[in-house]
Amino acid sequence: MTGKLYAVGVGPGDPDLMTLKALKTIKNADCIACPESHGEPGVAYGIAKKAVPEIISKELLLLEFPMHKDDLSDAHNKAAEQIIYHLSSGKNVAFLTLGDPGIYSTFFHIAGMIKEQGYEFEIISGITSFSAASAKLNLPLSLGDESLMITSGMYCEFEGTLVIMKAGKKLKEIKGKAFAHNKLIYLVENCGMPDEKVYFDSQSIPDEAGYFSLVIVK
Template sequence: MAGKLYAVGVGPGDPELITIKAVKTIKNADCIACPKSHGEPGTAYKIAKEAVPDISSKELLLLEFPMRKTDLIDAHKKAAEQVIHFLSSGKKVVFLTLGDPEFYSTFYYVASIIKEQGYEIEIVSGITSFSATAARLELPLSLGDESVMITSGKFCEFEGTLVILKAGSKLKEIKEKAATYNKNVYMIENCGMPDEKVYYDLHSIPDEAGYFSLMIVR
């Protein structure tokens, strides 16, 4: 009998934000797959381990995804082959992702290859980084009939609320453009993590920050 692949979103950083369904799915898994960082399990695994300590008793499959986009196609194929090795023996594999698997997740590149081979896939949603950031700021993302736009590292002129993910390396450019509009700008770096930093106005936001930096403009 073939195994099944689960994508499990562990939320943005705070282990207490992992859903009950995510915890149950992790506990029932035979194998945990996750990206590795410097040879060790990445951030998603560390978050999951705090919420589900017995995850360390599961078989661990560390997947390598290089930062250069030109190398990613081969990396996705290799990762899919590694996951299929476990699925072909009937094992339940959980692929951990930060936030929610539906937003900028590496999972779907790998899953598309695996799905073509006829394996079953299930998605377990996680709390998104922008939902957690808005809650931390006690800020509504939208009210009434307001619209919300989500971008990746890009400022756009927009009438409603603008959410900018992956803003860290482009902050200087984003700040320059945002300054020309009469809107409030907020940012959180590493939301829910021990080294979280919160900024409540445009002038306090630095020109550079880490990868997990999210801006809200409204």
């Protein structure tokens, strides 16, 4: 009998925003897989631990994904092999992801390899950072027939609401382009985390912020 893989979205940072299905899946899993950071479980694990304290008693599989944009195929292959090893022994594995597994998640880089080997996987949706940021700002992302675009670190001239994820290193450029096009911009840094910062106007937004920085352009 083989195990099943679950991609579990733990939300943007506040453990209270984890879904009941995410909590149930983590509690029922035999093994918890998550990206590591300096040899320790990453941010997603820390969020899950606050909501499911018993997670610390479960087998932990740390996966190494270097933080650069070069070829990561070796890292993805190694992670898939590690997960398959546990699935082949009959263990159900919960792979923790920030936000939702379908939004810029590492999971889908390895899911295809695992599926090719005949193993099942299921996606457990999570609340996205831009949904949580919208709520924090009391700001609708779209109204009526207004369009919504989501990018990773890139400003695009767009008629609608633009969400820019991972925007921290490009804030100065984003502010300049938004000002040139008479757009309003908002920033939420570390949404839902203890060190969360919220900015409601371009004048107060710094030129650079941390990795988990999200800009909404209206």
